[in-house]
Amino acid sequence: MTTTKGLEGVVATQSAISSIIDDTLTYVGYDIDDLADNASFEEVIYLLWHQRLPKKEELAELEQQLADNMSLPQAVLDHYKTYDIKTVHPMAALRSAVSMLGLFDDEAEEMNPEANYRKAIRIQAKIAALVTAFARVRSGQEPIAPKSDLSFAANFLYMLSGNLPAAIEEEAFNKALVLHADHELNASTFTARVAVATLSDVYSGVTAAIGALKGPLHGGANEQVMKMLTEIGSVDNVESVINKKLANKEKIMGFGHRVYRKGDPRAKHLRDMSQKLTKIRGEEKWYDMSVKIDEIVTGQKVLPPNVDFYSASVYHSLNIEHDLFTPIFAVSRTSGWLAHILEQYSNNRLIRPRAEYIGPGMQTYVPVEER
Numbered sequence: 312m313t314t315t316k317g318l319e320g321v322v323a324t325q326s327a328i329s330s331i332i333d334d335t336l337t338y339v340g341y342d343i344d345d346l347a348d349n350a351s352f353e354e355v356i357y358l359l360w361h362q363r364l365p366k367k368e369e370l371a372e373l374e375q376q377l378a379d380n381m382s383l384p385q386a387v388l389d390h391y392k393t394y395d396i397k398t399v400h401p402m403a404a405l406r407s408a409v410s411m412l413g414l415f416d417d418e419a420e421e422m423n424p425e426a427n428y429r430k431a432i433r434i435q436a437k438i439a440a441l442v443t444a445f446a447r448v449r450s451g452q453e454p455i456a457p458k459s460d461l462s463f464a465a466n467f468l469y470m471l472s473g474n475l476p477a478a479i480e481e482e483a484f485n486k487a488l489v490l491h492a493d494h495e496l497n498a499s500t501f502t503a504r505v506a507v508a509t510l511s512d513v514y515s516g517v518t519a520a521i522g523a524l525k526g527p528l529h530g531g532a533n534e535q536v537m538k539m540l541t542e543i544g545s546v547d548n549v550e551s552v553i554n555k556k557l558a559n560k561e562k563i564m565g566f567g568h569r570v571y572r573k574g575d576p577r578a579k580h581l582r583d584m585s586q587k588l589t590k591i592r593g594e595e596k597w598y599d600m601s602v603k604i605d606e607i608v609t610g611q612k613v614l615p616p617n618v619d620f621y622s623a624s625v626y627h628s629l630n631i632e633h634d635l636f637t638p639i640f641a642v643s644r645t646s647g648w649l650a651h652i653l654e655q656y657s658n659n660r661l662i663r664p665r666a667e668y669i670g671p672g673m674q675t676y677v678p679v680e681e682r
């Protein structure tokens with residue numbers, strides 16, 4: 312038996328959803344640059360779930376279905392008041408809340424493609440409301456109902472703040488959602504596929520995936536990037552802090568990737584957005600600091616910035632609280648998880664690899680009194 316630490320380079324499944332080949336990311340054959348510049352998040356959801364772009368009426372139907380399904384069961388809203396919401400991390404709350412949603416879905420245990428697709432729509436729609444309602448309840452505000460005439464991106468920002476977003480804010484948020492939607496067999500997507508390959512239900516798959524995304528080596532890195540930027544505080548401090556971290560072999564959050572070698576193609580779109588939004592806000596320092604960190608890290612190591620690095624200053628510029636960055640990643644990535652869950656069901660086999668045993672050899676049981 313040979314083992315590969317972290318399964319690096321192991322091809323664990325076939326998939327027709329997204330690909331990373333020679334540092335180029337595609338969703339169903341469409342280059343991420345093309346989609347980031349042109350597509351709405353709703354179009355991308357359709358693309359990932361159907362493996363083709365929607366026609367006009369199909370897109371309108373999906374938009375309507377998403378808008379119609381955003382409201383939450385009252386019991387799920389009420390449960391936010393049953394724990395100390397101010398001290399709970401929103402990703403922990405989201406993990407539990409998605410699981411709880413399954414308790415109120417009459418079709419939760421239905422295992423046919425049509426029912427699973429209907430659940431996918433409900434989960435994708437409601438996850439936006441789960442994150443925004445959590446944020447409002449913890450700050451003592453009432454959750455805001457979605458508006459059916461808004462895009463998914465605009466609705467999220469509206470449900471979060473109560474204000475209709477400016478065009479540039481909607482554009483930036485839509486782009487972030489498009490860029491985060493899917494990424495081949497990343498850790499959380501693999502987790503989702505492992506969970507549902509036992510023929511467990513869709514809610515189990517998404518709940519498991521949220522748990523995997525939460526960690527700072529994966530989706531949790533975006534919040535850590537903002538923490539680092541805040542701690543550094545000014546452009547003048549960047550050089551000394553980053554050089555010290557590199558000398559101490561500390562990980563710089565938002566850099567490095569298991570698959571990309573030359574660079575993450577999503578980062579440049581978020582970098583451009585960060586530049587625009589920080590300028591509009593009159594808070595260019597977040598962009599300037601980010602660029603300087605980027606120059607120092609890439610000047611010393613082959614460690615290009617990943618999707619999490621510039622997304623931090625983008626979300627900060629949208630007035631989003633820092634611990635909501637990873638839940639927002641989850642809102643977008645739910646579309647990819649659901650696509651992979653549906654694909655897994657359509658051609659399922661239990662995922663069960665082997666472990667190379669490195670423990671003690673055969674031993675004989677000794678009664679507790681004699682140990």
Ligand SMILES: CC(=O)SCCNC(=O)CCNC(=O)[C@H](O)C(C)(C)COP(=O)(O)OP(=O)(O)OC[C@H]1O[C@@H](n2cnc3c(N)ncnc32)[C@H](O)[C@@H]1OP(=O)(O)O
Pocket residue numbers: 317527528529530532560561562563564565566567568569570614617618619
């Ligand atoms: C959406 C996403 O999930 S994107 C990734 C988000 N995560 C982060 O940004 C966290 C910071 N980055 C990392 O921890 C890693 O680069 C990962 C987890 C993304 C990839 O990990 P792996 O492929 O396992 O690489 P691994 O951690 O083994 O790193 C290889 C080498 O590069 C170094 N390295 C990797 N990333 C970084 C980093 N961000 N800062 C400093 N050094 C790094 C490691 O210390 C290691 O050095 P060594 O060979 O001298 O021991």
Ligand SMILES: O=C([O-])CC(=O)C(=O)O
Pocket residue numbers: 491493494496497498529568569570617618
């Ligand atoms: O693919 C990965 O390992 C991590 C990543 O960039 C993502 O999930 O978007």
